[in-house]
Amino acid sequence: MDRHSNLSIGQLGQATGTKVTTIRFYEEQSLLREPVRSPSGRRQYGETDRLRLAFIRRSRSLGFPIDAVRELLTLSDDASTSCTAVDTIARAHLADIDQKIADLIAMRTELVRVIGSCRHGTVADCKIIETLAPRAIS
């Protein structure tokens, strides 16, 4: 239908906000199929490729790891798949994100506590260093 846009790798990159090297990387990872080549060996892409890459980029921007993106692509290629599989992947990823947020907040809380103890003297009685080192506490 519409694969006649004939984009160079640079143009595809422009169109999707993707670096050229990253596109080649996705190809190597089999997220993108190997494109048609020009007589001199340059990659030529069409609208289908652009849409697929856009899908990949959007998934990645939501933090889905490459493996999950690969699964999502496979699922989306088969229109009869149950959407439940898609939902499962997305919820697993959400749980991951929640865990990361929780970890970072815990880290942050502790770090703020450490920073708050700084009295801006010399390191000799620096509370930050002391807090980091069990040495000076015990």
Next chain:
Amino acid sequence: MDRHSNLSIGQLGQATGTKVTTIRFYEEQSLLREPVRSPSGRRQYGETDRLRLAFIRRSRSLGFPIDAVRELLTLSDDASTSCTAVDTIARAHLADIDQKIADLIAMRTELVRVIGSCRHGTVADCKIIETLAPRAIS
């Protein structure tokens, strides 16, 4: 004073919750000095090493990158350094963490929106896939 504990690398690992390979890695990264060796070439650590490693582990658990830990160690080695340098590193790290949290929360918000649109049909009319792919939206 107290460097006569003579710990094997395994014992040092036990004492600080660090894997043996990680300890060797820290040595390679010059976070830990090269320890004394036994006649047969095995590493022997003392209390000073244990404290230094504990400092590293605590810093790492707060998310300080290795380079920052290296700086903190250097600073803490010179008792006359101004604590301000330490404070600066810690605050920079805090800003980093805050940015990461903000990014994750934005991601999460968007992901929840995507997941919420799932009606559990087939992929053919899966809102998650649609949301990921610009194709079906336009």
Next chain:
DNA sequence: CATACAATCTACAGTAACTGTAGAAGCAAG
């Protein structure tokens, strides 16, 4: 003492998801 098993040694590959580089070749414009 012999033997088995655990711990240690060095050196290197693998992880995640790219990014950057080198060196060669193609392509368009002046």
Next chain:
DNA sequence: CTTGCTTCTACAGTTACTGTAGATTGTATG
């Protein structure tokens, strides 16, 4: 024709470890 940009392949570097192979050493038991 030359300049300069894009593209090509192939490979190294990033972060902070983790795991593995193959060899050696130390320890405990029979």
